[in-house]
Amino acid sequence: MKKLAMAVVTVFCITVTGIAQDKTVQDLRGESGKTIKKDESDTTVKTWKTGGMFNGTVGQTSLNNWAAGGDQFSFNSNGILNLHAFYKKGIHSWDNSLDLEIGYINSTSLGTRKTNDRIDLISKYGCQLFDHMYLTGLFNFRSQFTAGFTYPDDTTKIKTSNFLSPAYVIVAAGMDWKPSPTFSLFLSPITSRWVIVNDDELSAKGAYGVDSGKTVRNEIGAYLTATVNREIIKNLTYKAKLDLFSNYKHNPQNIDVFMTNLISMNVYKGFGFNVGADFIYDDDQKSFGKDKNAARLQVRQFIGIGYQRKF
Template structure:
């Protein structure tokens, strides 16, 4: 009996020791922060060859065309009208004024070649009660320039420009009866100017450029003899002739930039030095400035001015200025 009991106790002791060992073997160990490196298996491993099969993809054809042309058209219309009753004590004169502007610009750029064509048409008229109609603006200007890029800021260019007016221009005076009279002094192609020029252009930025026309020719046309009004020479053309040709050195500078939000400043300066005048006493200067501010989508206000010094037309400096409020449209929008 004692032997059986001893055997049972021995068996139980052996089993409990085995269970305890199993519990210790399964205790989890925190390996965070421990530098454990796995040894590479010394047994060689062999990978089979990778087989790639080509996949045929159909080419995607995009039907797209590159347009090297950029165009812009500005149209402005302004109207001013005033009406007074016969017994209006504040004084005033019934009047109506209408003005219009069209500015078209087309530009072509491809590689080192560029072409720019700009057309400016301006016309305005005012009519006051008991007075003759008078022009407030009248100009036709068409400039064409082709250029080839020589370096980052320098171009070789050739240009042709035309300038004249739409309507008759008059000199006004009053006779002995204080009646207003008019005398014709200009009209379409009297005068008219055609200028051809070749040279170099400096254009460091998109909004500013200067042309240096070392070889420039200008033809001045007077195709209506009635504008002479007893004079032997008008606009540099002798009476009995139709045009005059001049060779000259020309400088043309242009500036066109939005200086503020919705406010654009555009200026153009032209200096013309005839080669035949070695004393440089007949240098022609012309400065055109236009400041345009956009009020809303369809309305704007503009301030324009011209300063001209040309001894062939007048020995003194000529100037005009116009302030207008009207409708403006730009295409494409």
């Protein structure tokens, strides 16, 4: 009898323990399967949207006993970083973007030369008047990181740019039309632009329309800028910017143009390609033509394969 009682107690304990364990497992499963719901009293609205894209490309070529000829060794690299921070709350918006680009090529015959160099910061604060239309103040800074040169021949180089030489600072007030989060068109009838040439050598030449020996020139004019940053199809992005400026003080009919275009495609796990084209026309940059005293449309295009990452 005693043995039977002990057996019954043992079976009971095992059964209770098993039931308890089953209930514990069931409770855990139930909790893990629940959907997290936002507290109805939490009315917090996300006001900032931040992100960016990095794109890096490299290429290398080497030749040995190559009958067709060419440089024994060449290496090129290019880096692009786009950052943005957008604020929206009620009728107020604040859009900020920063574009940084740098590229070099090195070869045995020509040495190291720069192929790409840009700093472009734009900040716009707007107050919404009605659908898609904002009364906006704008600040834009554009320059480059390092010295740039032109090469009339293989042994001669002429300095044409440097950090803050030139640099363009724009302060404007106007109307900003934003029909979608990926497109903006800003127009200002009264804009103040400063052209800065902080390099003594370039300043002495009166480069970029700045009077010889001076470092800053102020211009008043009309300004238009349009930006687009859109995913055309999955993993294929088009980013572009167009700036137009007319100087009321000097030859207002000669409009300065600055345009950048970049198409990026992610092919496989961050590896992809990009295609770009930039166009610049500056009536004050008269270093082209037969006598090196004419303005011309400046064009730069590039194709790269490398690694890109959005964040």
